[in-house]
Amino acid sequence: MIIIYKKILLAIDGSFHANNAAEQVAEIQKKWGSKVVIFHSIKHHKIPRGTFTNESFPVELYRDMEEASKKAGELLLIETQEIFKQKGLSVETRLIEDDEPEVYIRTSVEQENFDLVVLGSKGHHSQLKEILLGTVSTKVVKSAPCDVLIVK
Amino acid sequence: MIYKKILIAIDESNNSIRAIEKVIDLQKSENCKVVMFHSIGHPTRPLIATVPMASGVGSFNINETELLFEYKEAGNKLLLARQKLFNNEELAVEKRLILDETPEEYIERIVEEQGFDLVVIGSKGIHSKLSQFLLGSVAQRVVKHAVCDVLIVR
Numbered sequence: 001m002i003i004i005y006k007k008i009l010l011a012i013d014g015s016f017h018a019n020n021a022a023e024q025v026a027e028i029q030k031k032w033g034s035k036v037v038i039f040h041s042i043k044h045h046k047i048p049r050g051t052f053t054n055e056s057f058p059v060e061l062y063r064d065m066e067e068a069s070k071k072a073g074e075l076l077l078i079e080t081q082e083i084f085k086q087k088g089l090s091v092e093t094r095l096i097e098d099d100e101p102e103v104y105i106r107t108s109v110e111q112e113n114f115d116l117v118v119l120g121s122k123g124h125h126s127q128l129k130e131i132l133l134g135t136v137s138t139k140v141v142k143s144a145p146c147d148v149l150i151v152k
Numbered sequence: 153m154i155y156k157k158i159l160i161a162i163d164e165s166n167n168s169i170r171a172i173e174k175v176i177d178l179q180k181s182e183n184c185k186v187v188m189f190h191s192i193g194h195p196t197r198p199l200i201a202t203v204p205m206a207s208g209v210g211s212f213n214i215n216e217t218e219l220l221f222e223y224k225e226a227g228n229k230l231l232l233a234r235q236k237l238f239n240n241e242e243l244a245v246e247k248r249l250i251l252d253e254t255p256e257e258y259i260e261r262i263v264e265e266q267g268f269d270l271v272v273i274g275s276k277g278i279h280s281k282l283s284q285f286l287l288g289s290v291a292q293r294v295v296k297h298a299v300c301d302v303l304i305v306r
Contacts, residue, residue: 004174004177004178004181024154024301027154031154031181121295121298121302135295135296137295138292138295138296141275141289141291141292141295141304142289142292144306145306146306147174147303147304147305147306148275148303148304149301149302149303149304150295150298150301150302150303150304151301152298152299152300152301
């Protein structure tokens with residue numbers, strides 16, 4: 001059998017399309033036995049440090065918010081992992097705190113030789129930025145050094 | 153992959169040949185229907201026809217009918233050459249030359265009309281450098297208006 005993609009990186013964000021992407025990757029993995037890594041970036045939830053003074057924005061609150069977005073991210077990864085587990089497949093999950101999705105995709109593809117990146121066509125990721133700069137998917141299409149599958 | 157009906161957009165670029173190779177691999181393992189098209193409906197075509205150009209030995213006569221004829225000839229030749237890649241593997245492919253729609257316009261319309269479930273396209277074609285600069289690559293525009301899954305091949 002021909003194995004077209006051996007190592008797949010799946011970007012998720014909790015959106016409907018990202019969920020479809022996970023389903024599609026599970027099918028691919030089932031058919032071809034590819035290695036799959038799933039990641040979720042919470043970089044956009046972070047408020048840049050120094051945006052507020054301590055009086056207007058207490059450090060504890062900042063930490064709470066950071067904790068909350070981490071927990072939500074981890075939960076999302078576990079939920080997505082479940083899609084694969086139910087089909088008897090195993091995947092690696094990663095929570096990315098310090099890189100935007102398109103940046104993480106570019107560096108990890110280069111460092112770890114993924115041969116396919118899969119993502120949903122329209123995500124939840126920072127709606128305002130999408131209007132200003134284009135969607136994460138169009139940025140990935142432009143910058144990813146490997147094949148990209150955009151799932152509707 | 154679980155795709156049954158694949159539409160592949162091609163041009164003369166190397167990325168586009170790699171895209172064909174991926175589709176051939178898919179077709180071998182999946183037995184899906186494949187339609188391959190090449191569009192000569194560049195957004196810049198009317199522009200080129202109206203701008204005086206030095207064609208070869210200093211002639212400035214280029215009219216749109218002639219230009220269209222040239223594009224058609226080249227397009228059909230390209231489709232025939234790429235069809236051979238499929239035929240060498242004993243695979244069937246339908247080929248189409250698109251005259252008046254840009255690749256992204258054609259993809260958007262035909263995917264819905266004829267129910268394709270995957271569009272395959274090279275990441276950077278040699279399709280109209282000018283419009284790439286102005287509007288982003290064809291791949292980016294296809295992704296933006298994606299009506300089904302899109303595979304971008306590098």
